[in-house]
Amino acid sequence: MITFQLDGQSCSTRTDINLLQACLEAGANLPYFCWHPELGSVGACRQCAVKQFSGPEDKTGRIVMACMTPATEGALISIDDAEAKEFREGVIEWMMVNHPHDCPVCPEGGECHLQDMTVMAGHNTRRYRFTKRTHRNQDLGPFIKHEMNRCIACYRCVRFYRDYAGGDDLAVLGAHDNVYFGRAEDGTLENAFSGNLVELCPTGVFTDKPFSETYTRKWDLRGAPSVCVHCAVGCNTFVNAREEKVRRLLNRYNDEVNRYVLCDRGRFGHGFVNAASRLNTPLCLSDEQPTPVPTQAAMAQFARMAASGPIAGIASSRASLETCFSLRSLVDPDLFSTGQTQQEQTCTELAYALLRDHPGAIPTLHEMESADAVLILGEDASATAPRLALAVRQSGRQNAFLAADAAKVPRWMDAAVRTIGSETLSSLFVVSPAPTDLDGIARDAIRAVPDNAARLGFAIWHELDPTAPTVPDLKETEAEQANRIATVLAAAKKPLVVSGMQYGSIALMQAAAGIARALTRNTSEAGLSLVLPDCNSMGLAMMGGAPLETIIARAKAGAIGTLIIIENDLTRRLDPPEIVDLLEAVPNIVLIDHTATPLWQNANLVLPAATFSEDTGTLISQEGRAQRFFPAVFPPAPIQASWRWVQDLARALPSKQGTPASPASTNLSEWKNLDEVIADLGKELPVFAKIINAAPDASYRLNGQKLRSQTYRASGRTVIRSYISVRDQPPPTNSDTPFSSSMEGAYRTDMPAALVPHLHAPAWNSVQALNRFQQEIGGPLRGGEAGIRLFSSATAEGKDSVQPSSAPDIPPPFIPQPDTVLLLPEARLFGGEELSMFSPPLAARAPPPDLRLPTSAALQPRMTLHLKGYGPKTLPVRHLAGLPDGVALCPPHMVAAAFRFPQIVRLTPDPAEGEGEGEGEGEET
Amino acid sequence: MLTADGTLPADIKAEILALAQEELHPQGASVAALQVVQSRFRWISTQHVKEVAQLLDMSPDALDGVATYFNLLFRKPVGKHVILLCDSVSCWVMGRDRLCAHLCKKLGIQPGETTADGAITLLPTVCLGHCDHAPALLADENLHGNLNTDTLDHLVDSLREKP
Amino acid sequence: MSATPTPLTAMITPSAPPPDCATYERAGGWQATRKALKTLAPADVIDIVTRSKLRGRGGAGFGTGQKWSFVPKELASERRKYLIANADEMEPGTFKDRWLLEGNPLQLVEGMILAAYAIQAGHGIIFLRGEYHLPRKRLTQAISEAREKGWLGDNILGSGFSFDIHLHSSGGRYICGEETALLTALEGRRATPRSKPPFPQFSGLWGASSVVNNVETLSNLPHIIANGPEWFISLGTGPDSGTKLYGVSGRVRKPGAWELPIGTPLRQIIEDYAGGMLPGYKLRALLPGGASTAFLDEAALDVAMDYGSVEKAGSRLGTGMAIVLDDRTCPVGMILNLEHFFAQESCGWCTPCRDGLPWVERLLSAIEEGSGETEDIEQLARHARMLGTPGRTFCAHAPGAMAPLASGLKLFADDFSAHISHHGCPLRHAA
Ligand SMILES: Cc1cc2nc3c(=O)[nH]c(=O)nc-3n(C[C@H](O)[C@H](O)[C@H](O)COP(=O)(O)O)c2cc1C
Ligand code: SF4
Numbered sequence A: 001m002i003t004f005q006l007d008g009q010s011c012s013t014r015t016d017i018n019l020l021q022a023c024l025e026a027g028a029n030l031p032y033f034c035w036h037p038e039l040g041s042v043g044a045c046r047q048c049a050v051k052q053f054s055g056p057e058d059k060t061g062r063i064v065m066a067c068m069t070p071a072t073e074g075a076l077i078s079i080d081d082a083e084a085k086e087f088r089e090g091v092i093e094w095m096m097v098n099h100p101h102d103c104p105v106c107p108e109g110g111e112c113h114l115q116d117m118t119v120m121a122g123h124n125t126r127r128y129r130f131t132k133r134t135h136r137n138q139d140l141g142p143f144i145k146h147e148m149n150r151c152i153a154c155y156r157c158v159r160f161y162r163d164y165a166g167g168d169d170l171a172v173l174g175a176h177d178n179v180y181f182g183r184a185e186d187g188t189l190e191n192a193f194s195g196n197l198v199e200l201c202p203t204g205v206f207t208d209k210p211f212s213e214t215y216t217r218k219w220d221l222r223g224a225p226s227v228c229v230h231c232a233v234g235c236n237t238f239v240n241a242r243e244e245k246v247r248r249l250l251n252r253y254n255d256e257v258n259r260y261v262l263c264d265r266g267r268f269g270h271g272f273v274n275a276a277s278r279l280n281t282p283l284c285l286s287d288e289q290p291t292p293v294p295t296q297a298a299m300a301q302f303a304r305m306a307a308s309g310p311i312a313g314i315a316s317s318r319a320s321l322e323t324c325f326s327l328r329s330l331v332d333p334d335l336f337s338t339g340q341t342q343q344e345q346t347c348t349e350l351a352y353a354l355l356r357d358h359p360g361a362i363p364t365l366h367e368m369e370s371a372d373a374v375l376i377l378g379e380d381a382s383a384t385a386p387r388l389a390l391a392v393r394q395s396g397r398q399n400a401f402l403a404a405d406a407a408k409v410p411r412w413m414d415a416a417v418r419t420i421g422s423e424t425l426s427s428l429f430v431v432s433p434a435p436t437d438l439d440g441i442a443r444d445a446i447r448a449v450p451d452n453a454a455r456l457g458f459a460i461w462h463e464l465d466p467t468a469p470t471v472p473d474l475k476e477t478e479a480e481q482a483n484r485i486a487t488v489l490a491a492a493k494k495p496l497v498v499s500g501m502q503y504g505s506i507a508l509m510q511a512a513a514g515i516a517r518a519l520t521r522n523t524s525e526a527g528l529s530l531v532l533p534d535c536n537s538m539g540l541a542m543m544g545g546a547p548l549e550t551i552i553a554r555a556k557a558g559a560i561g562t563l564i565i566i567e568n569d570l571t572r573r574l575d576p577p578e579i580v581d582l583l584e585a586v587p588n589i590v591l592i593d594h595t596a597t598p599l600w601q602n603a604n605l606v607l608p609a610a611t612f613s614e615d616t617g618t619l620i621s622q623e624g625r626a627q628r629f630f631p632a633v634f635p636p637a638p639i640q641a642s643w644r645w646v647q648d649l650a651r652a653l654p655s656k657q658g659t660p661a662s663p664a665s666t667n668l669s670e671w672k673n674l675d676e677v678i679a680d681l682g683k684e685l686p687v688f689a690k691i692i693n694a695a696p697d698a699s700y701r702l703n704g705q706k707l708r709s710q711t712y713r714a715s716g717r718t719v720i721r722s723y724i725s726v727r728d729q730p731p732p733t734n735s736d737t738p739f740s741s742s743m744e745g746a747y748r749t750d751m752p753a754a755l756v757p758h759l760h761a762p763a764w765n766s767v768q769a770l771n772r773f774q775q776e777i778g779g780p781l782r783g784g785e786a787g788i789r790l791f792s793s794a795t796a797e798g799k800d801s802v803q804p805s806s807a808p809d810i811p812p813p814f815i816p817q818p819d820t821v822l823l824l825p826e827a828r829l830f831g832g833e834e835l836s837m838f839s840p841p842l843a844a845r846a847p848p849p850d851l852r853l854p855t856s857a858a859l860q861p862r863m864t865l866h867l868k869g870y871g872p873k874t875l876p877v878r879h880l881a882g883l884p885d886g887v888a889l890c891p892p893h894m895v896a897a898a899f900r901f902p903q904i905v906r907l908t909p910d911p912a913e914g915e916g917e918g919e920g921e922g923e924e925t
Numbered sequence B: 001m002l003t004a005d006g007t008l009p010a011d012i013k014a015e016i017l018a019l020a021q022e023e024l025h026p027q028g029a030s031v032a033a034l035q036v037v038q039s040r041f042r043w044i045s046t047q048h049v050k051e052v053a054q055l056l057d058m059s060p061d062a063l064d065g066v067a068t069y070f071n072l073l074f075r076k077p078v079g080k081h082v083i084l085l086c087d088s089v090s091c092w093v094m095g096r097d098r099l100c101a102h103l104c105k106k107l108g109i110q111p112g113e114t115t116a117d118g119a120i121t122l123l124p125t126v127c128l129g130h131c132d133h134a135p136a137l138l139a140d141e142n143l144h145g146n147l148n149t150d151t152l153d154h155l156v157d158s159l160r161e162k163p
Numbered sequence C: 001m002s003a004t005p006t007p008l009t010a011m012i013t014p015s016a017p018p019p020d021c022a023t024y025e026r027a028g029g030w031q032a033t034r035k036a037l038k039t040l041a042p043a044d045v046i047d048i049v050t051r052s053k054l055r056g057r058g059g060a061g062f063g064t065g066q067k068w069s070f071v072p073k074e075l076a077s078e079r080r081k082y083l084i085a086n087a088d089e090m091e092p093g094t095f096k097d098r099w100l101l102e103g104n105p106l107q108l109v110e111g112m113i114l115a116a117y118a119i120q121a122g123h124g125i126i127f128l129r130g131e132y133h134l135p136r137k138r139l140t141q142a143i144s145e146a147r148e149k150g151w152l153g154d155n156i157l158g159s160g161f162s163f164d165i166h167l168h169s170s171g172g173r174y175i176c177g178e179e180t181a182l183l184t185a186l187e188g189r190r191a192t193p194r195s196k197p198p199f200p201q202f203s204g205l206w207g208a209s210s211v212v213n214n215v216e217t218l219s220n221l222p223h224i225i226a227n228g229p230e231w232f233i234s235l236g237t238g239p240d241s242g243t244k245l246y247g248v249s250g251r252v253r254k255p256g257a258w259e260l261p262i263g264t265p266l267r268q269i270i271e272d273y274a275g276g277m278l279p280g281y282k283l284r285a286l287l288p289g290g291a292s293t294a295f296l297d298e299a300a301l302d303v304a305m306d307y308g309s310v311e312k313a314g315s316r317l318g319t320g321m322a323i324v325l326d327d328r329t330c331p332v333g334m335i336l337n338l339e340h341f342f343a344q345e346s347c348g349w350c351t352p353c354r355d356g357l358p359w360v361e362r363l364l365s366a367i368e369e370g371s372g373e374t375e376d377i378e379q380l381a382r383h384a385r386m387l388g389t390p391g392r393t394f395c396a397h398a399p400g401a402m403a404p405l406a407s408g409l410k411l412f413a414d415d416f417s418a419h420i421s422h423h424g425c426p427l428r429h430a431a
């Protein structure tokens, strides 16, 4: 701790921060632009000028940039100094020289950092009387709108995009007062984090394109804290809604998880909520046609179905824990399925077991950023867990930070650290069959098919721990690689091993866990991270249940009368013959979902569910973090949360005899709100006992009030509906949350972190108001933790055994075959999970499927795959440099309606094409 | 025929790769590489930016950031000859404005433009380091000083005759 | 006058090709290299240069030996280091380095070898402005000849020291002359300046230890090493040592550049060497050392052109190349011309410079063209005040730009108000 004087007030602050941070943390209002907590300082905008005095006798002082000046013990600083004030006002005035005066119609208006800073700096009269320069804007693709005239040239966009996120298709062009932030030519911004430009740009140059389609005053948006449903990382988001429609998603800071940044799949993936594919009324199959029916009729129909035999339930890794639990409570325990295939379930359960038993750290994303050696073993995390990959990317700077430390340059001096570290190597190793986005910063990127990658992993493990199993038939090059990687990992203070189930390989995850376990001999900080596919994959692994295969077997045995499928597109998991078997064997299918997935027309009863933006529930992220999402939209009846449908079904059952094995502790039919579901869940399955603390319950009150989910300046609910009726309608209510849906209620910067619905503080209307909600910049929120870890290094119990419980199977080396290929799933940023393709801007970014072959393979322009359970599938073919021999790569979800991890398949030339022509076409270099 | 729309000829690519080899990192050759392209085609097209970027292991956007930054790299077509007329202080004191007006009239263009026949582009430039012979200009690679209207006329005529 | 030694330019014959290796050697060249590489340790060379009190001729006047002393001491073979000659010379009114580059490129090459040996840099780079075509040809020739003769390359003179020079021709931007922007430019990026620390000596080009020295600074080294520090000190007439290339442009009889003892009075340079004003013109004021120095008026003509004296007189020695304003040229127009240059050459990184300088330019332009308003003077003064102090902008470009404006507003206050009251330039810049 150090103490400095700010305008005569004594302030205590942390060491190793700059004056700008120190002033903000002291609660002072000091304007800034180019500095960003995650990007550090570069001193470009000159907005954060303060006066520094060398001692009590120094009356003149010196203007310094607060962001470029370390906070030091005894420093004498003035923000109020007249000269400093004049300078800051001047800087804003210079920025406004070319800035348009279009605030009232600007998409940024009302949440514009430039507006806030202009007021804060005190500039209010325009003295520049000459013409402004104008720029041409560019089409940057479906996500981002570009309006360069609003640019104040703070350089944040390119620093984020290039330096932080590793993108290279956005740059600064031009010079002097004609600098331009764009591209050589119009075109889509390809980086997976482009959407963050919307929040990082302090003005309206980069704005959310889908959001901008409908003009919205920012203060009219209702906000709700939410959790991303598009992968298992569990990034925190704000859902913004207006006129009961989701309008956009914003990043919601969680210091341990996503911090300031969200991936584009998460930010723009919410489109399914408003898409035409939404189900909004119960449907009964009549004359083979799904036909709308009133809810009561639907329930009556279900009651009739239930009489036809036992009820089975299929849950989903994209449904909330509460929904899955409600289904589990309704059906016989051995007729409850997690909705995963056997292979998927084996993998998720293994991941859970490995993480739970890992004796070292289960690092948060934030902890991953400071890992000083990382091995990614057989997972393209940049596509399967993009935000995690971004955290790993930051870890690549550790050696640069060490060099900066040695040179006594503070780590927040961003450009200086980059200069000093420009030639340092990262300690990142990537082992994967196909190229990944992280290869560019890796010390070594090794291409290997999953089995060989696993073998390399086992070899590394053995290098680190001679008592670990030996890998038979290891090639010399592999042994060298293993030795090299093991040496770097062993030397690290905070090593990290990342793997996952993209390739459905148990061996990969076992090897990864083995390495991490061996590393805990050196340091208890040795971390393990395993990537899972869906937002609640971990929750289901912890809950348990039968795999889909069991349900099919039971169905074929005639043991299922009614099958309830919740929020699960089975066609993505099962082969067509299996689907046919299931449909034929089960007399009644009930589908509960918000989106019309392919089976909806085959279901005897369809019930419209609420989405993540319309109800409340809990998801468990892959690192075992239970997090709750809250509604921003109040959907019209009969749409309701899936668990409420299950409850309705339970109530509709003719007698209790339909649910013979319903656990005594659950009281499915009696639950009044989500908190009662959670209480029962904790009692029934003690692993979930702590989820009650993921967020305050519905009875929570702040200052005796509910929490408001609109800003206090919302334009008024009567106006918004006046074209329908001028009557004042009561605001919608929801018994599951402590929120009022309106502008009435309490709101404070230290409100519980899990319940912050939007960011706003006096003088801070933009997302940068966040600094007022943090205990310290970049640190935890003042309202405590959002969500709760169910397992982590901190809760390690009996995790000291260095050997795993059972000896893993080391696969034999992969040998390429002449007539077949090993077909591997290509992870794609967009469309890899169930929901993103229903979102129009993401669908626009999904290229059609193709097949990638190693450069050694003879190439026809189109070739045919012969997949089990499908007819032949002909696809365009391209070479992919680096792909190992004997392998083919394609996006699984686009090639077959279902796909199960690696398969050996026959690959033949397209019969319609001549032999050998087009050799080398579509080459990728 | 010099067309900057086509792809780069092999000899230029080889020259650029050789320049990149000399550097610690290929990107260090970015300006030199663009100068090579410009010396052949007189300007640098977007297509060429893309190709050079690939040779230097850069993104076209980053390279264009460099190409659009420097005064002597032309991202728009220029004439067969380029006159860089100094507009800095010593030349200004010595009457360069009047000479510029004369030159514009003679060429029928404004500074920044190219004559209709594509022969000459006139650009203002910063101090050429020829201040003891102000006013001065650079015609292609040749420095001319102590300019007056007569020497200017003569210079333009001789440039027009050059191929 | 001719009695004073002119070591820097002695071998230069106007309009003749520069000396080749043999001629250069006959005239005393390569002596210093032999002496240093065979008899002196790198630390000795640094010591001699420090004792010579050589100050950087690039404008800032930092002690050369002192600058080198911050370089990590490893041998060239143990650590990647760069010695870079700053031959960007884009300061308006400045043409001294061109004289040395065209006239005696081998002298620069030898200076670089000596500097590189002192700091143990294995890599040399000449950063040459792109418009300097003749210097480029001559440097290319000199480097390849020196390489051929073994003055560059591996194991020079069997000393175990290896060094070679790479010539970089700039894409053209004034800011590239600023030493950190120069490094960024050499990395193939947009030449924006870098923050210090890290100082280039510690972490410069590609993160490696680097020293940037001006052409004239480096060209002095062979003579200092050959003749010793005392000799060099004896060349100066005031507190500074050595000779300096001085020059004058504008309406003088004989515009040009001369090598003179450092500290020669301004009046002597203008009257004796530049031959005084052209007939019909009177000297009104001048910029003593390039566009980024403050105006001095006639009253200051007796100032000695050394670093301290010029500063005391209210300006800077800068490049030592004076630009003269005569009584028939409009001072407002001249300042407009200067500010146009600075606005256009701003790199665009920091706000005050990027957006403040164009505002200054427009105000001046309005005043010159007759649409100036009384408040404009205050606006100009405000900019001079806010941009003029180092530390407020990211680098020294904007403060440099404000030097002629701030001094001009004081010196030519009457001209400014006349422009505003007459709605335009009463002088209309004379032919
Ligand atoms: C805007 C700006 C432009 C500069 N241009 C030059 C230049 O063209 N040539 C030069 O030698 N130094 C120039 N300098 C000074 C250099 O930054 C640096 O101080 C100098 O090259 C160091 O060499 P020296 O120590 O030998 O003087 C410039 C500085 C600034 C701020
Ligand atoms: S003062 Fe700022 S904008 Fe101007 S050249 Fe220096 S860094 Fe660039």
Ligand code: FES
Binding pocket: A020, A031, A032, A033, A034, A035, A042, A043, A044, A045, A046, A047, A048, A049, A065, A066, A067, A068
């Ligand atoms: S925030 Fe400090 S200079 Fe931009």
